[in-house]
Amino acid sequence: MVHQLNFRKVTSIPNNRKPSFNDGFFSVTRVNALMVFFLASILLVCCKSNSSGNMVSQDKEIHFGDSLNAEPQLLKTDSLQILYYNDPMGDSLRYSRFYTYTSLSDTNTIHTMLLNLSKEFIPLSQKKNCRSQGKIYCYAGREVIKTIYFSMGTNDCSYLYYIKNGAFNYFGLDKEMKLLLVNSKLNAVAPTVTDTL
Numbered sequence: 001m002v003h004q005l006n007f008r009k010v011t012s013i014p015n016n017r018k019p020s021f022n023d024g025f026f027s028v029t030r031v032n033a034l035m036v037f038f039l040a041s042i043l044l045v046c047c048k049s050n051s052s053g054n055m056v057s058q059d060k061e062i063h064f065g066d067s068l069n070a071e072p073q074l075l076k077t078d079s080l081q082i083l084y085y086n087d088p089m090g091d092s093l094r095y096s097r098f099y100t101y102t103s104l105s106d107t108n109t110i111h112t113m114l115l116n117l118s119k120e121f122i123p124l125s126q127k128k129n130c131r132s133q134g135k136i137y138c139y140a141g142r143e144v145i146k147t148i149y150f151s152m153g154t155n156d157c158s159y160l161y162y163i164k165n166g167a168f169n170y171f172g173l174d175k176e177m178k179l180l181l182v183n184s185k186l187n188a189v190a191p192t193v194t195d196t197l
Contacts, residue, residue, distance in 0.1 A: 068118040076140040079105035100188035130157035
């Protein structure tokens with residue numbers, strides 16, 4: 001039995017036609033694929049750079065100082081509750097029982113606090129001889145991850161501090177954080193019965 005072989009006629013590019021962009025390595029399809037790959041690579045690099053430990057605001061990246069390493073869980077903060085004592089210079093046993101409060105969750109507010117807490121601090125074995133004017137509960141979800149105490153007094157009594165391993169870590173209160181505390185107090189309200197249950 002004899003098999004016949006069928007050969008397709010191969011057509012070549014005519015000599016009088018110039019090579020087009022669709023011929024060879026730089027075809028339109030291949031160039032499009034390379035462009036998609038290049039853009040995807042850039043997007044991937046940008047996403048990775050923003051997923052580092054530092055929080056990122058909408059307009060610029062915030063770099064926190066090394067002091068925040070003393071309490072890195074503060075980076076998980078997604079909301080704050082600020083309590084202002086009604087009479088911080090009152091009865092030393094009861095002054096913290098009566099207060100107004102406000103709750104905040106905007107990123108700029110949290111960044112302002114974290115930037116203050118990322119500055120240099122002084123660890124003390126006991127509290128300063130100053131009365132705190134309030135405290136800030138730092139929340140991650142529904143859990144309080146840290147309590148920060150504050151005073152807007154003068155000189156040595158203008159601070160933020162928290163307790164870590166038995167030490168009182170004191171930070172000077174910067175002007176941005178002080179302004180935030182002053183402005184937030186305008187919206188503070190007294191707790192209701194349901195707030196305390």
